[in-house]
Amino acid sequence: MITVADVMKLPSMYGATILAGHAGMSNPVESVTVLEYGWITNTLDELFSKTEFQGNDLIITSFATIADNVEAQCENIRRYQAMGSVGFILFYIGLILPSVDDRVIACCNELDLVLITMPEDIRTHKYSDVIGDIYHAIFKDQQAGSNYVSTLIRRFSNLPAExxxxxxxxxxxxxxxxxxxxxxxxxxxxxxxxxxxxxxxxxxxxxxxxxxxxxxxxxxxxxxxxxxxxxxxxxxxxxxxxxxxxxxxxxxxxxxxxxxxxxxxxxxxxxxxxxNKDLGKLVTSELVRAIIDDDPLKMRRLADLFQINVAELNQMWVFDSVDSSEPDLKLLRKCTEYFSGIYKTVLVGYYESNMVIFAHAPKTAGERDAIVQDFINESADSYSNYIVVCCDCLNTTNDAHNAYFDVMQYASYARSIYPQKRVLRPSDVSFASICAKEAACREAQIHYLKIIEDIEATPELLTTLTAYLLDHESSMANTAKALCCHINTIKYRLNAIRDNTGYSPSKPADVYPLLIAVAINRMRNSENE
Missing domain, CATH: 3.30.450 (Beta-Lactamase)
Structure with a gap:
């Protein structure tokens, strides 16, 4: 990308001076225009009314037709800047244009428009030398750079909003x-x-x-x-x-x-x-898509554009929409604001209809768990229409790819198994995938449901076992509190479950088949609701 600063280094610009607009030196240059007619008349108004934005051009002029009219000079500067011009190169100072008025300099400084003057009182300088030199530099730059998307996006993003x-x-x-x-x-x-x-x-x-x-x-x-x-x-x-x-x-x-x-x-x-608001203002969604698709070339381009180090993004939040296939821009803004206040590096966007957040999370599990708990306490109620999953320890974009599609395939099963969890974790999704695969096999499903068949006739036993194993992580105290009964009642029921099934909810070897059984039972009941 050729900038105004690069133009100043060209041979044809030897001896040129920058009078104003130093803040615009990094602006790109893609064309050159010669200003011939400068009078503020109906003709000029008509010319400008029919002219759209022309890109980042440099204007070459001597203000020959308006050499003694400073107001007209300033008006031309404003109009060309509004069309996207990045600077003016003034020729023949002292020969055609008597001098550069302070009001012209102030106008350029106000607009951050670079004002360059060629050496004064020299007749041998030609427009054609500068024009040819600049276009040759632009051509060489375009030939050298095979990827122009990042350059154009960067230039486009620096334009005024209008x-x-x-x-x-x-x-x-x-x-x-x-x-x-x-x-x-x-x-x-x-x-x-x-x-x-x-x-x-x-x-x-x-x-x-x-x-x-x-x-x-x-x-x-x-x-x-x-x-x-x-x-x-x-x-x-x-x-x-x-x-x-x-x-x-x-x-x-x-x-x-x-x-x-x-x-x-x-x-x-x-x-x-x-x-483009008409097509959905999904900020950085293309980078989110490139990460999940594990597309290294596109990812590298966009990461450079948005100045994000993808290697730092070791955590992914997925908001799987339950009842909508359209992106929710209010949710996008809300989550961008919330998570930007937590993480140093955060990327928020959409993949299909699901919002995805990539973040640089803390290294310790305790710190990560605290962030999830804070989210549950402060915001989870606002996302009842979404299945929210937080995936940690993503070392590569391939990990992110696999985690995302596991969530897409099994998150709904995990939600039916753990209806009280406001944020699901990878272990929940992984367990749901095991249960879904077992349930898909008729013989396996019958085998596991038979384990709890003898306690289905006693609803409080099945309710206690399900709550104890799935909702309260085998805590008798928490299970008793949730079911509004004494802890001794929970002990009695767990012993009764062992007597009726032959499996002890407190022995590791027995817990696994009981877990699968109550999970498949919940999935089955959820499907029937």
């Missing part, structure tokens, strides 16, 4: 690829079109709809014109389903590479997830 829209995004992509960009909606109607160069607008728009229909699944179509041909190409699919969009490129006399098309799609998709 400029972060679909039109600006496509213009930025178009300028980089030097190709026209077409975005269609799920009905295949043209939603946005940006032409490069803009002089192709009439030619491209003429038969575009017909050419799009002609593609019919083809990845590229050659369109012949009198003096050459252009190539209409389909980028990889962006968003599936009803709200899906399709992205196309059109480049004159040249095909774009498959890698360029993939990155174009990725750029637009990131925009749709991060900034």
């Amino acid at each position: 400029q972060r829209n679909t039109g600006t995004l496509l213009r930025m992509l178009s300028n980089h690829l030097q190709a026209s960009i077409i975005l269609t909606d799920y009905k295949k109607s043209i939603s946005n079109i940006v032409c490069w160069p803009q002089s192709l607008s009439e030619l491209l728009s003429k038969d575009l709809k017909k050419q799009l229909q002609k593609m019919q699944g083809e990845q590229a179509v050659k369109i012949s014109y009198d003096d050459g041909a252009g190539y209409l190409q389909h980028c990889p699919t962006l968003l599936e389903g009803k709200e899906g969009f399709d992205l196309y490129t059109f480049k004159y006399n040249e095909l774009l590479s498959r890698e360029d098309l993939w990155q174009a799609s990725e750029f637009v998709q990131l925009y749709s997830h991060i900034w």
